[in-house]
Each structure stands twice: as structure tokens, then as C-alpha cells.
Amino acid sequence: MPLIFLAAQNPAVEDFVQKREEMLFSTTLIKVFMRILSGVFYLLMNVALWSYFVASCVVIFPFALIIGVIASPFDPNRRVLQKISCLWANHYVDINPFWTIKVFGRENMSPNKTYVMVSNHQSMLDGLVPYRASLHFKWIGKHSTFNLPIVGWMMRLCGHIPVRRGDPESREHCMALCHAWLNRGSSILFFPEGTRSPDSHMLPFKLGAFRLALETGRDILPMVILGGHQAVPKHSLNLTRRSTMTLKILPVISVQDYDRHNPDEVQRLADHVFHQMERALAKV
DSSP, X not given: OOHHHHHHHOHHHHHHHHHHHHHHHHHHHHXXXXXXXXXXXXXXXXXXXXXXXXXXXXXXXXXXXXHHHHHTTTOTTOXXXXXXXXXXXXXXHHHOTTEEEEEEOGGGOOTTSOOEEEXXXXXXXXXXXXXXXXXXXXXXXXGGGGGSTTHHHHHHHHTOEEEOTTOHHHHHHHHHHHHHHHHTTOEEEEOTTSSOOSSSSOOOOOSHHXXXXXXXXXXXXXXXXXXXXXXXXXXXXXXOOOEEEEEEEOOOBOOTTSOTTOTHHHHHHHHHHHHHHXXXXXXX
């Protein structure tokens, strides 16, 4: 029998119904308040993390510039600057309480060798995560990123390589710099998808990394990053999404069995690397 009908006949039931409604109303208010409080907390955390990022860049860049100038006569590969970048990148990821990074496969690489490194690209964090590999490398990035204040200046200072999409002249200049850095002992990191994928699935590879590997005879060191999309999705600036990111370094892929004089081999090599990385992503 409905409580409202009983309440009309029994004062005790009426009192019970009233208290129940008050309790439900109070519970709803508490839930709304907690949701608002949670939203404010995450907003403030996001502002704090971005503020720390900007402040740390402002502090580190002048220090790195001075160190780079002092070290340049005896450090042409800018390894000291790479160490500073590595410490900063790892520190910034570590201070974020919402992120965790796990690294697998370090045994697949040698710190004394140079590679053409290739990685999938899910998030803007992908510029930080490969530093966990502790290799000396220069990475390829879109030209507009190098024009950003402080961050772009630091990238240029470290010797990372800009490229303009769809610009053949820029692409040729980029490849020339890649050859030069490889010859000087730096690995080169490519994100061969060319842009961030909107989800965890890889986009088709562009061929620059594989052409470089065939031209120089350098082994390819594939790596896959999982969880970056959950941490900071494409077009998002939210640094408070919880995510466990995984960097998996795969076994090197030799190019010795590919004919460098056959243009079709570039695509065959790219397809082989793509499938190896795709399988690794499925297993992570």
C-alpha cells in the first residue's frame, strides 16, 4: 500500500515519510556539493600543474642557455642539455599525482649505439615519455612548436629538428639535419604518424624515418606508448586525468635485409615496423 495513503491515516507513517524525504533531499544536496567540490579541486590542480610547468620552464631555460654556451666547445652533440631536458621531463611527469609511467624493454637497446627511433603518437605527453629511455636523441617536431616561447627556444637550443608539413624544402632540410646528427652520434626520434591519433589506434606511417634508416644503414628502434591518450587526449589541456602510461621499447629492427636502392623497400620496411608496433600495442 502506498506510503502517502498510509500517511493520511497514520501520523507515525506521515512522520516517517517526511523524514525520509528530508533525508533524500539532504543526500542529494551532499552529492551536488561533493561534485562541485571535486570539480573545483581538479580545476585548481590543473591550474597549479600548468603554472608549475610554465614557472619551471622560465627558471630552467636561462640556466640551460648558460650551461649550453659554456659546454658548447667540448659538447657538440649537446649531451649536457639532453641530460637537463631528461631530468626536467622526468621530474615534471613524476610530480603529477595523477600519472604513472612504467617502462619495459630497456634491454633491447644499447646506450652506445645510434638508432632511428620511431614511436606512436597519442598525446602531447609523447614529447616527455621517451626521455624515460635514457638515450641521447634529437626528435622531429612540427615547425610551429619551435616558435613557442621558452619551450620552442629550449627545443632549438637542444638541437631538436623542426619540419613544416607539406613543405618539400623543409623536409629535405630536416633530413639533412638528421644525417648530420646521426653522424655525430645522436639517435633521431620520429613520430611517423605525423600527428596525434584521436584514440589508441595508429595512423598510417609517413616514410621519412624509414628512408633515413635505409640511407644510413642504422637500425630502427621501435617503441610504443600506451595510456597517453587517457592522460591528455588530443585537443585537451586537462592534466588531472588519471592514467598509467606504458613505454615499451621493442627489439631493434635491422635494415640489412632491405635493398636501399629499391624505392619499394621503404614502404615494405615501414609496413613491417607498423605491424610490429601494432602487435605490441595490442599486447600491452
